[in-house]
Amino acid sequence: MQSRAVGTLARMARLTLIGSGLPADDQDALDAYSQVVVTVAEHVTPSVANLRVTRRVRGGRVLDGGGSGVVITPDGFLLTSAHVVAGTTGAGRASFSDGRDVEFAVIGADALSDLAVLRLEGDAFTAAELGDAERLRVGQLVVAIGNPNGFAGSVTAGVISALGRSLPTRSGVNVRVVDNVIQTDAALNPGNSGGALADGRGRVVGINTAVAGVGLGLAVPINAATRQIIGALMTEGRFRRAYLGIGGQQRPLPPRLARELGRTGCVEVGEVVDDAPAALAGVRPGDLIVAVDGRQVETMGELQRLLVGERIGASVTFTVARHERVLDIVVVPNELAA
Numbered sequence: 001m002q003s004r005a006v007g008t009l010a011r012m013a014r015l016t017l018i019g020s021g022l023p024a025d026d027q028d029a030l031d032a033y034s035q036v037v038v039t040v041a042e043h044v045t046p047s048v049a050n051l052r053v054t055r056r057v058r059g060g061r062v063l064d065g066g067g068s069g070v071v072i073t074p075d076g077f078l079l080t081s082a083h084v085v086a087g088t089t090g091a092g093r094a095s096f097s098d099g100r101d102v103e104f105a106v107i108g109a110d111a112l113s114d115l116a117v118l119r120l121e122g123d124a125f126t127a128a129e130l131g132d133a134e135r136l137r138v139g140q141l142v143v144a145i146g147n148p149n150g151f152a153g154s155v156t157a158g159v160i161s162a163l164g165r166s167l168p169t170r171s172g173v174n175v176r177v178v179d180n181v182i183q184t185d186a187a188l189n190p191g192n193s194g195g196a197l198a199d200g201r202g203r204v205v206g207i208n209t210a211v212a213g214v215g216l217g218l219a220v221p222i223n224a225a226t227r228q229i230i231g232a233l234m235t236e237g238r239f240r241r242a243y244l245g246i247g248g249q250q251r252p253l254p255p256r257l258a259r260e261l262g263r264t265g266c267v268e269v270g271e272v273v274d275d276a277p278a279a280l281a282g283v284r285p286g287d288l289i290v291a292v293d294g295r296q297v298e299t300m301g302e303l304q305r306l307l308v309g310e311r312i313g314a315s316v317t318f319t320v321a322r323h324e325r326v327l328d329i330v331v332v333p334n335e336l337a338a
Contacts, residue, residue: 033141033157036200040143041155043202047071047128048195049078049094050147051104051118055087068146068195069094069118070204074127076120077234080194081209081220082109085116094120097153108233112169112241113178114209114220116194117233128196131203133182133221136160141200142184144208144217148191158186166301167210167218181218182206188217225305232309240309242316242333245276246283250299253288257321265298266290266321281331283318290326291319307333 052066067084071077078094085092085106095101102121109116136142139159146154162183169178182197188211197206197219206219220226232239248267258264267289272279289297292306293316312335317328 036141037143037155037157040198040200040202041145041153044128044143044145044196044198044204045097045147045153045155046126048145048147048153049096049120050191051080051084051092051094051194053085053088053092056089057087066092066148067191067193068148068208070194070196070207071120071125071127072130072230074125075123076104076125077107078104078118078120079207079230080116080118081207082111082114082116083209084194085109085118086111094118095147096125097147108237108239110229110233110239113226113229113239114167114169115207115226115229115233117230128198128204129202130222130227131199131201131205133180133205133223136163136182136199136205136221138163142182142186142205143198143200144184144186144188144192144195144219145198146189146192146195146208148189154189154192154195156187156189158184161185161216165218167220178220180221180223181209182221184217184219185215186217187215228308240312241336242307242309242311243276243336244278244283244307244331244333245273246278247271248289248300248303251288253290253321254324257288257324257326261290261326263290263296263298267297267300267303269320277331277333281318281329283320283329283331284322286322288321289318290321293317294319307336309335 049069051069055063069078069080072079090106094104104118104120107117107119144156148154165181165183167178167181188208192208195208196204197208199205206221208219210218229239246269248269251268252264253266269285269287297303311333315330317330320327
C-alpha cells in the first residue's frame, strides 16, 4: 500500500516537472526528494499525536491550548515539549491520524530541557524510532511532522541549517541552556511544538520546540544527554541536577596558564550565591574553572552536563586558576530545586 502510494505521488510529480520544462536530471532529483519526504511522512505520522490541554490562568479563567507529541513506546509513553503541558491540569486528550482519541496524563516534565513524558490510556500504539542527533550534518534533509489539527498531520521539509545552537530555558529562578539544539529551515506551523523532526530514514532526531525567526525552527536533539533525561522522566517523573550556586561564562585562559595546562579556554566565575555549595567551599568570583573531577571544562555547557544527579551530595573536585595559581577546591553540590 505504502509503495503504491509513493509510486503514484512520484508519477504525479514527474508529470508536473515534465510540464515545467526542467532538464531530466533536475526532474529526477526533485522526484527523489519528494519520494523521501512522502515515505518519511507516511512512516512517522501515525506516531504523532495532537495534544489538547486546559490551563487555568489569573482571574480563574480557563484557556484551551495544545501542541503535538511523539509516541516512543507501543504501551503509550509519549514525548513532547515541556512548555506544551506547563501550567495545565496534568491531563488532556490526544488524537491520532487513524482516528483514535484517548486521554493522557503527564508523567514528568523538565522545563530546563523543554522535554516532557506523557502516558496515553490504552496500548498497541505505533512507536516512532529514535535516532541520534550527534550524527547529523549541516545540509542534511529533515522532515518536521506535527499534528496541530487532530486527525491530519502537518508535514514540512527542509535541511539542517545549523548545529550546536543554544536555547535558553527557565524553571522558576533557574536558567539553563539547552546545548546542541538543531536549527532547520523546515517551517514549524502553529501547534507543531512537541512534534517530530525526522531524518531521511524516518528516525526522530529532535523534538520541535520553537521558531527562531522567519523560516527557521529549533528542535531539542535526541542524543545521549536527552535520552538520559527521557529515561528519568519515564521512571521517576523528574530529572535531578546538581546545584553549585555560581554564574559564569566562557573565556580564554591567560597565555601562561594556557601554555602550562595545554588548553585555551575555561569558565570564569562571575557570581557566587551566598551560602550555596560553591560559596561554602571557597569558590570566589574571578576564579577560572578548568576541570571538574579531572575532566576538562571550557564552556558553561560542558560544566552543566557534568552536574548530573549522581553528583548530588558527593565530593566533587573543581580545579580552578586564581591569580594564575592552580588550586583544587572540593565542593559538595545540593540538588537543584525544580
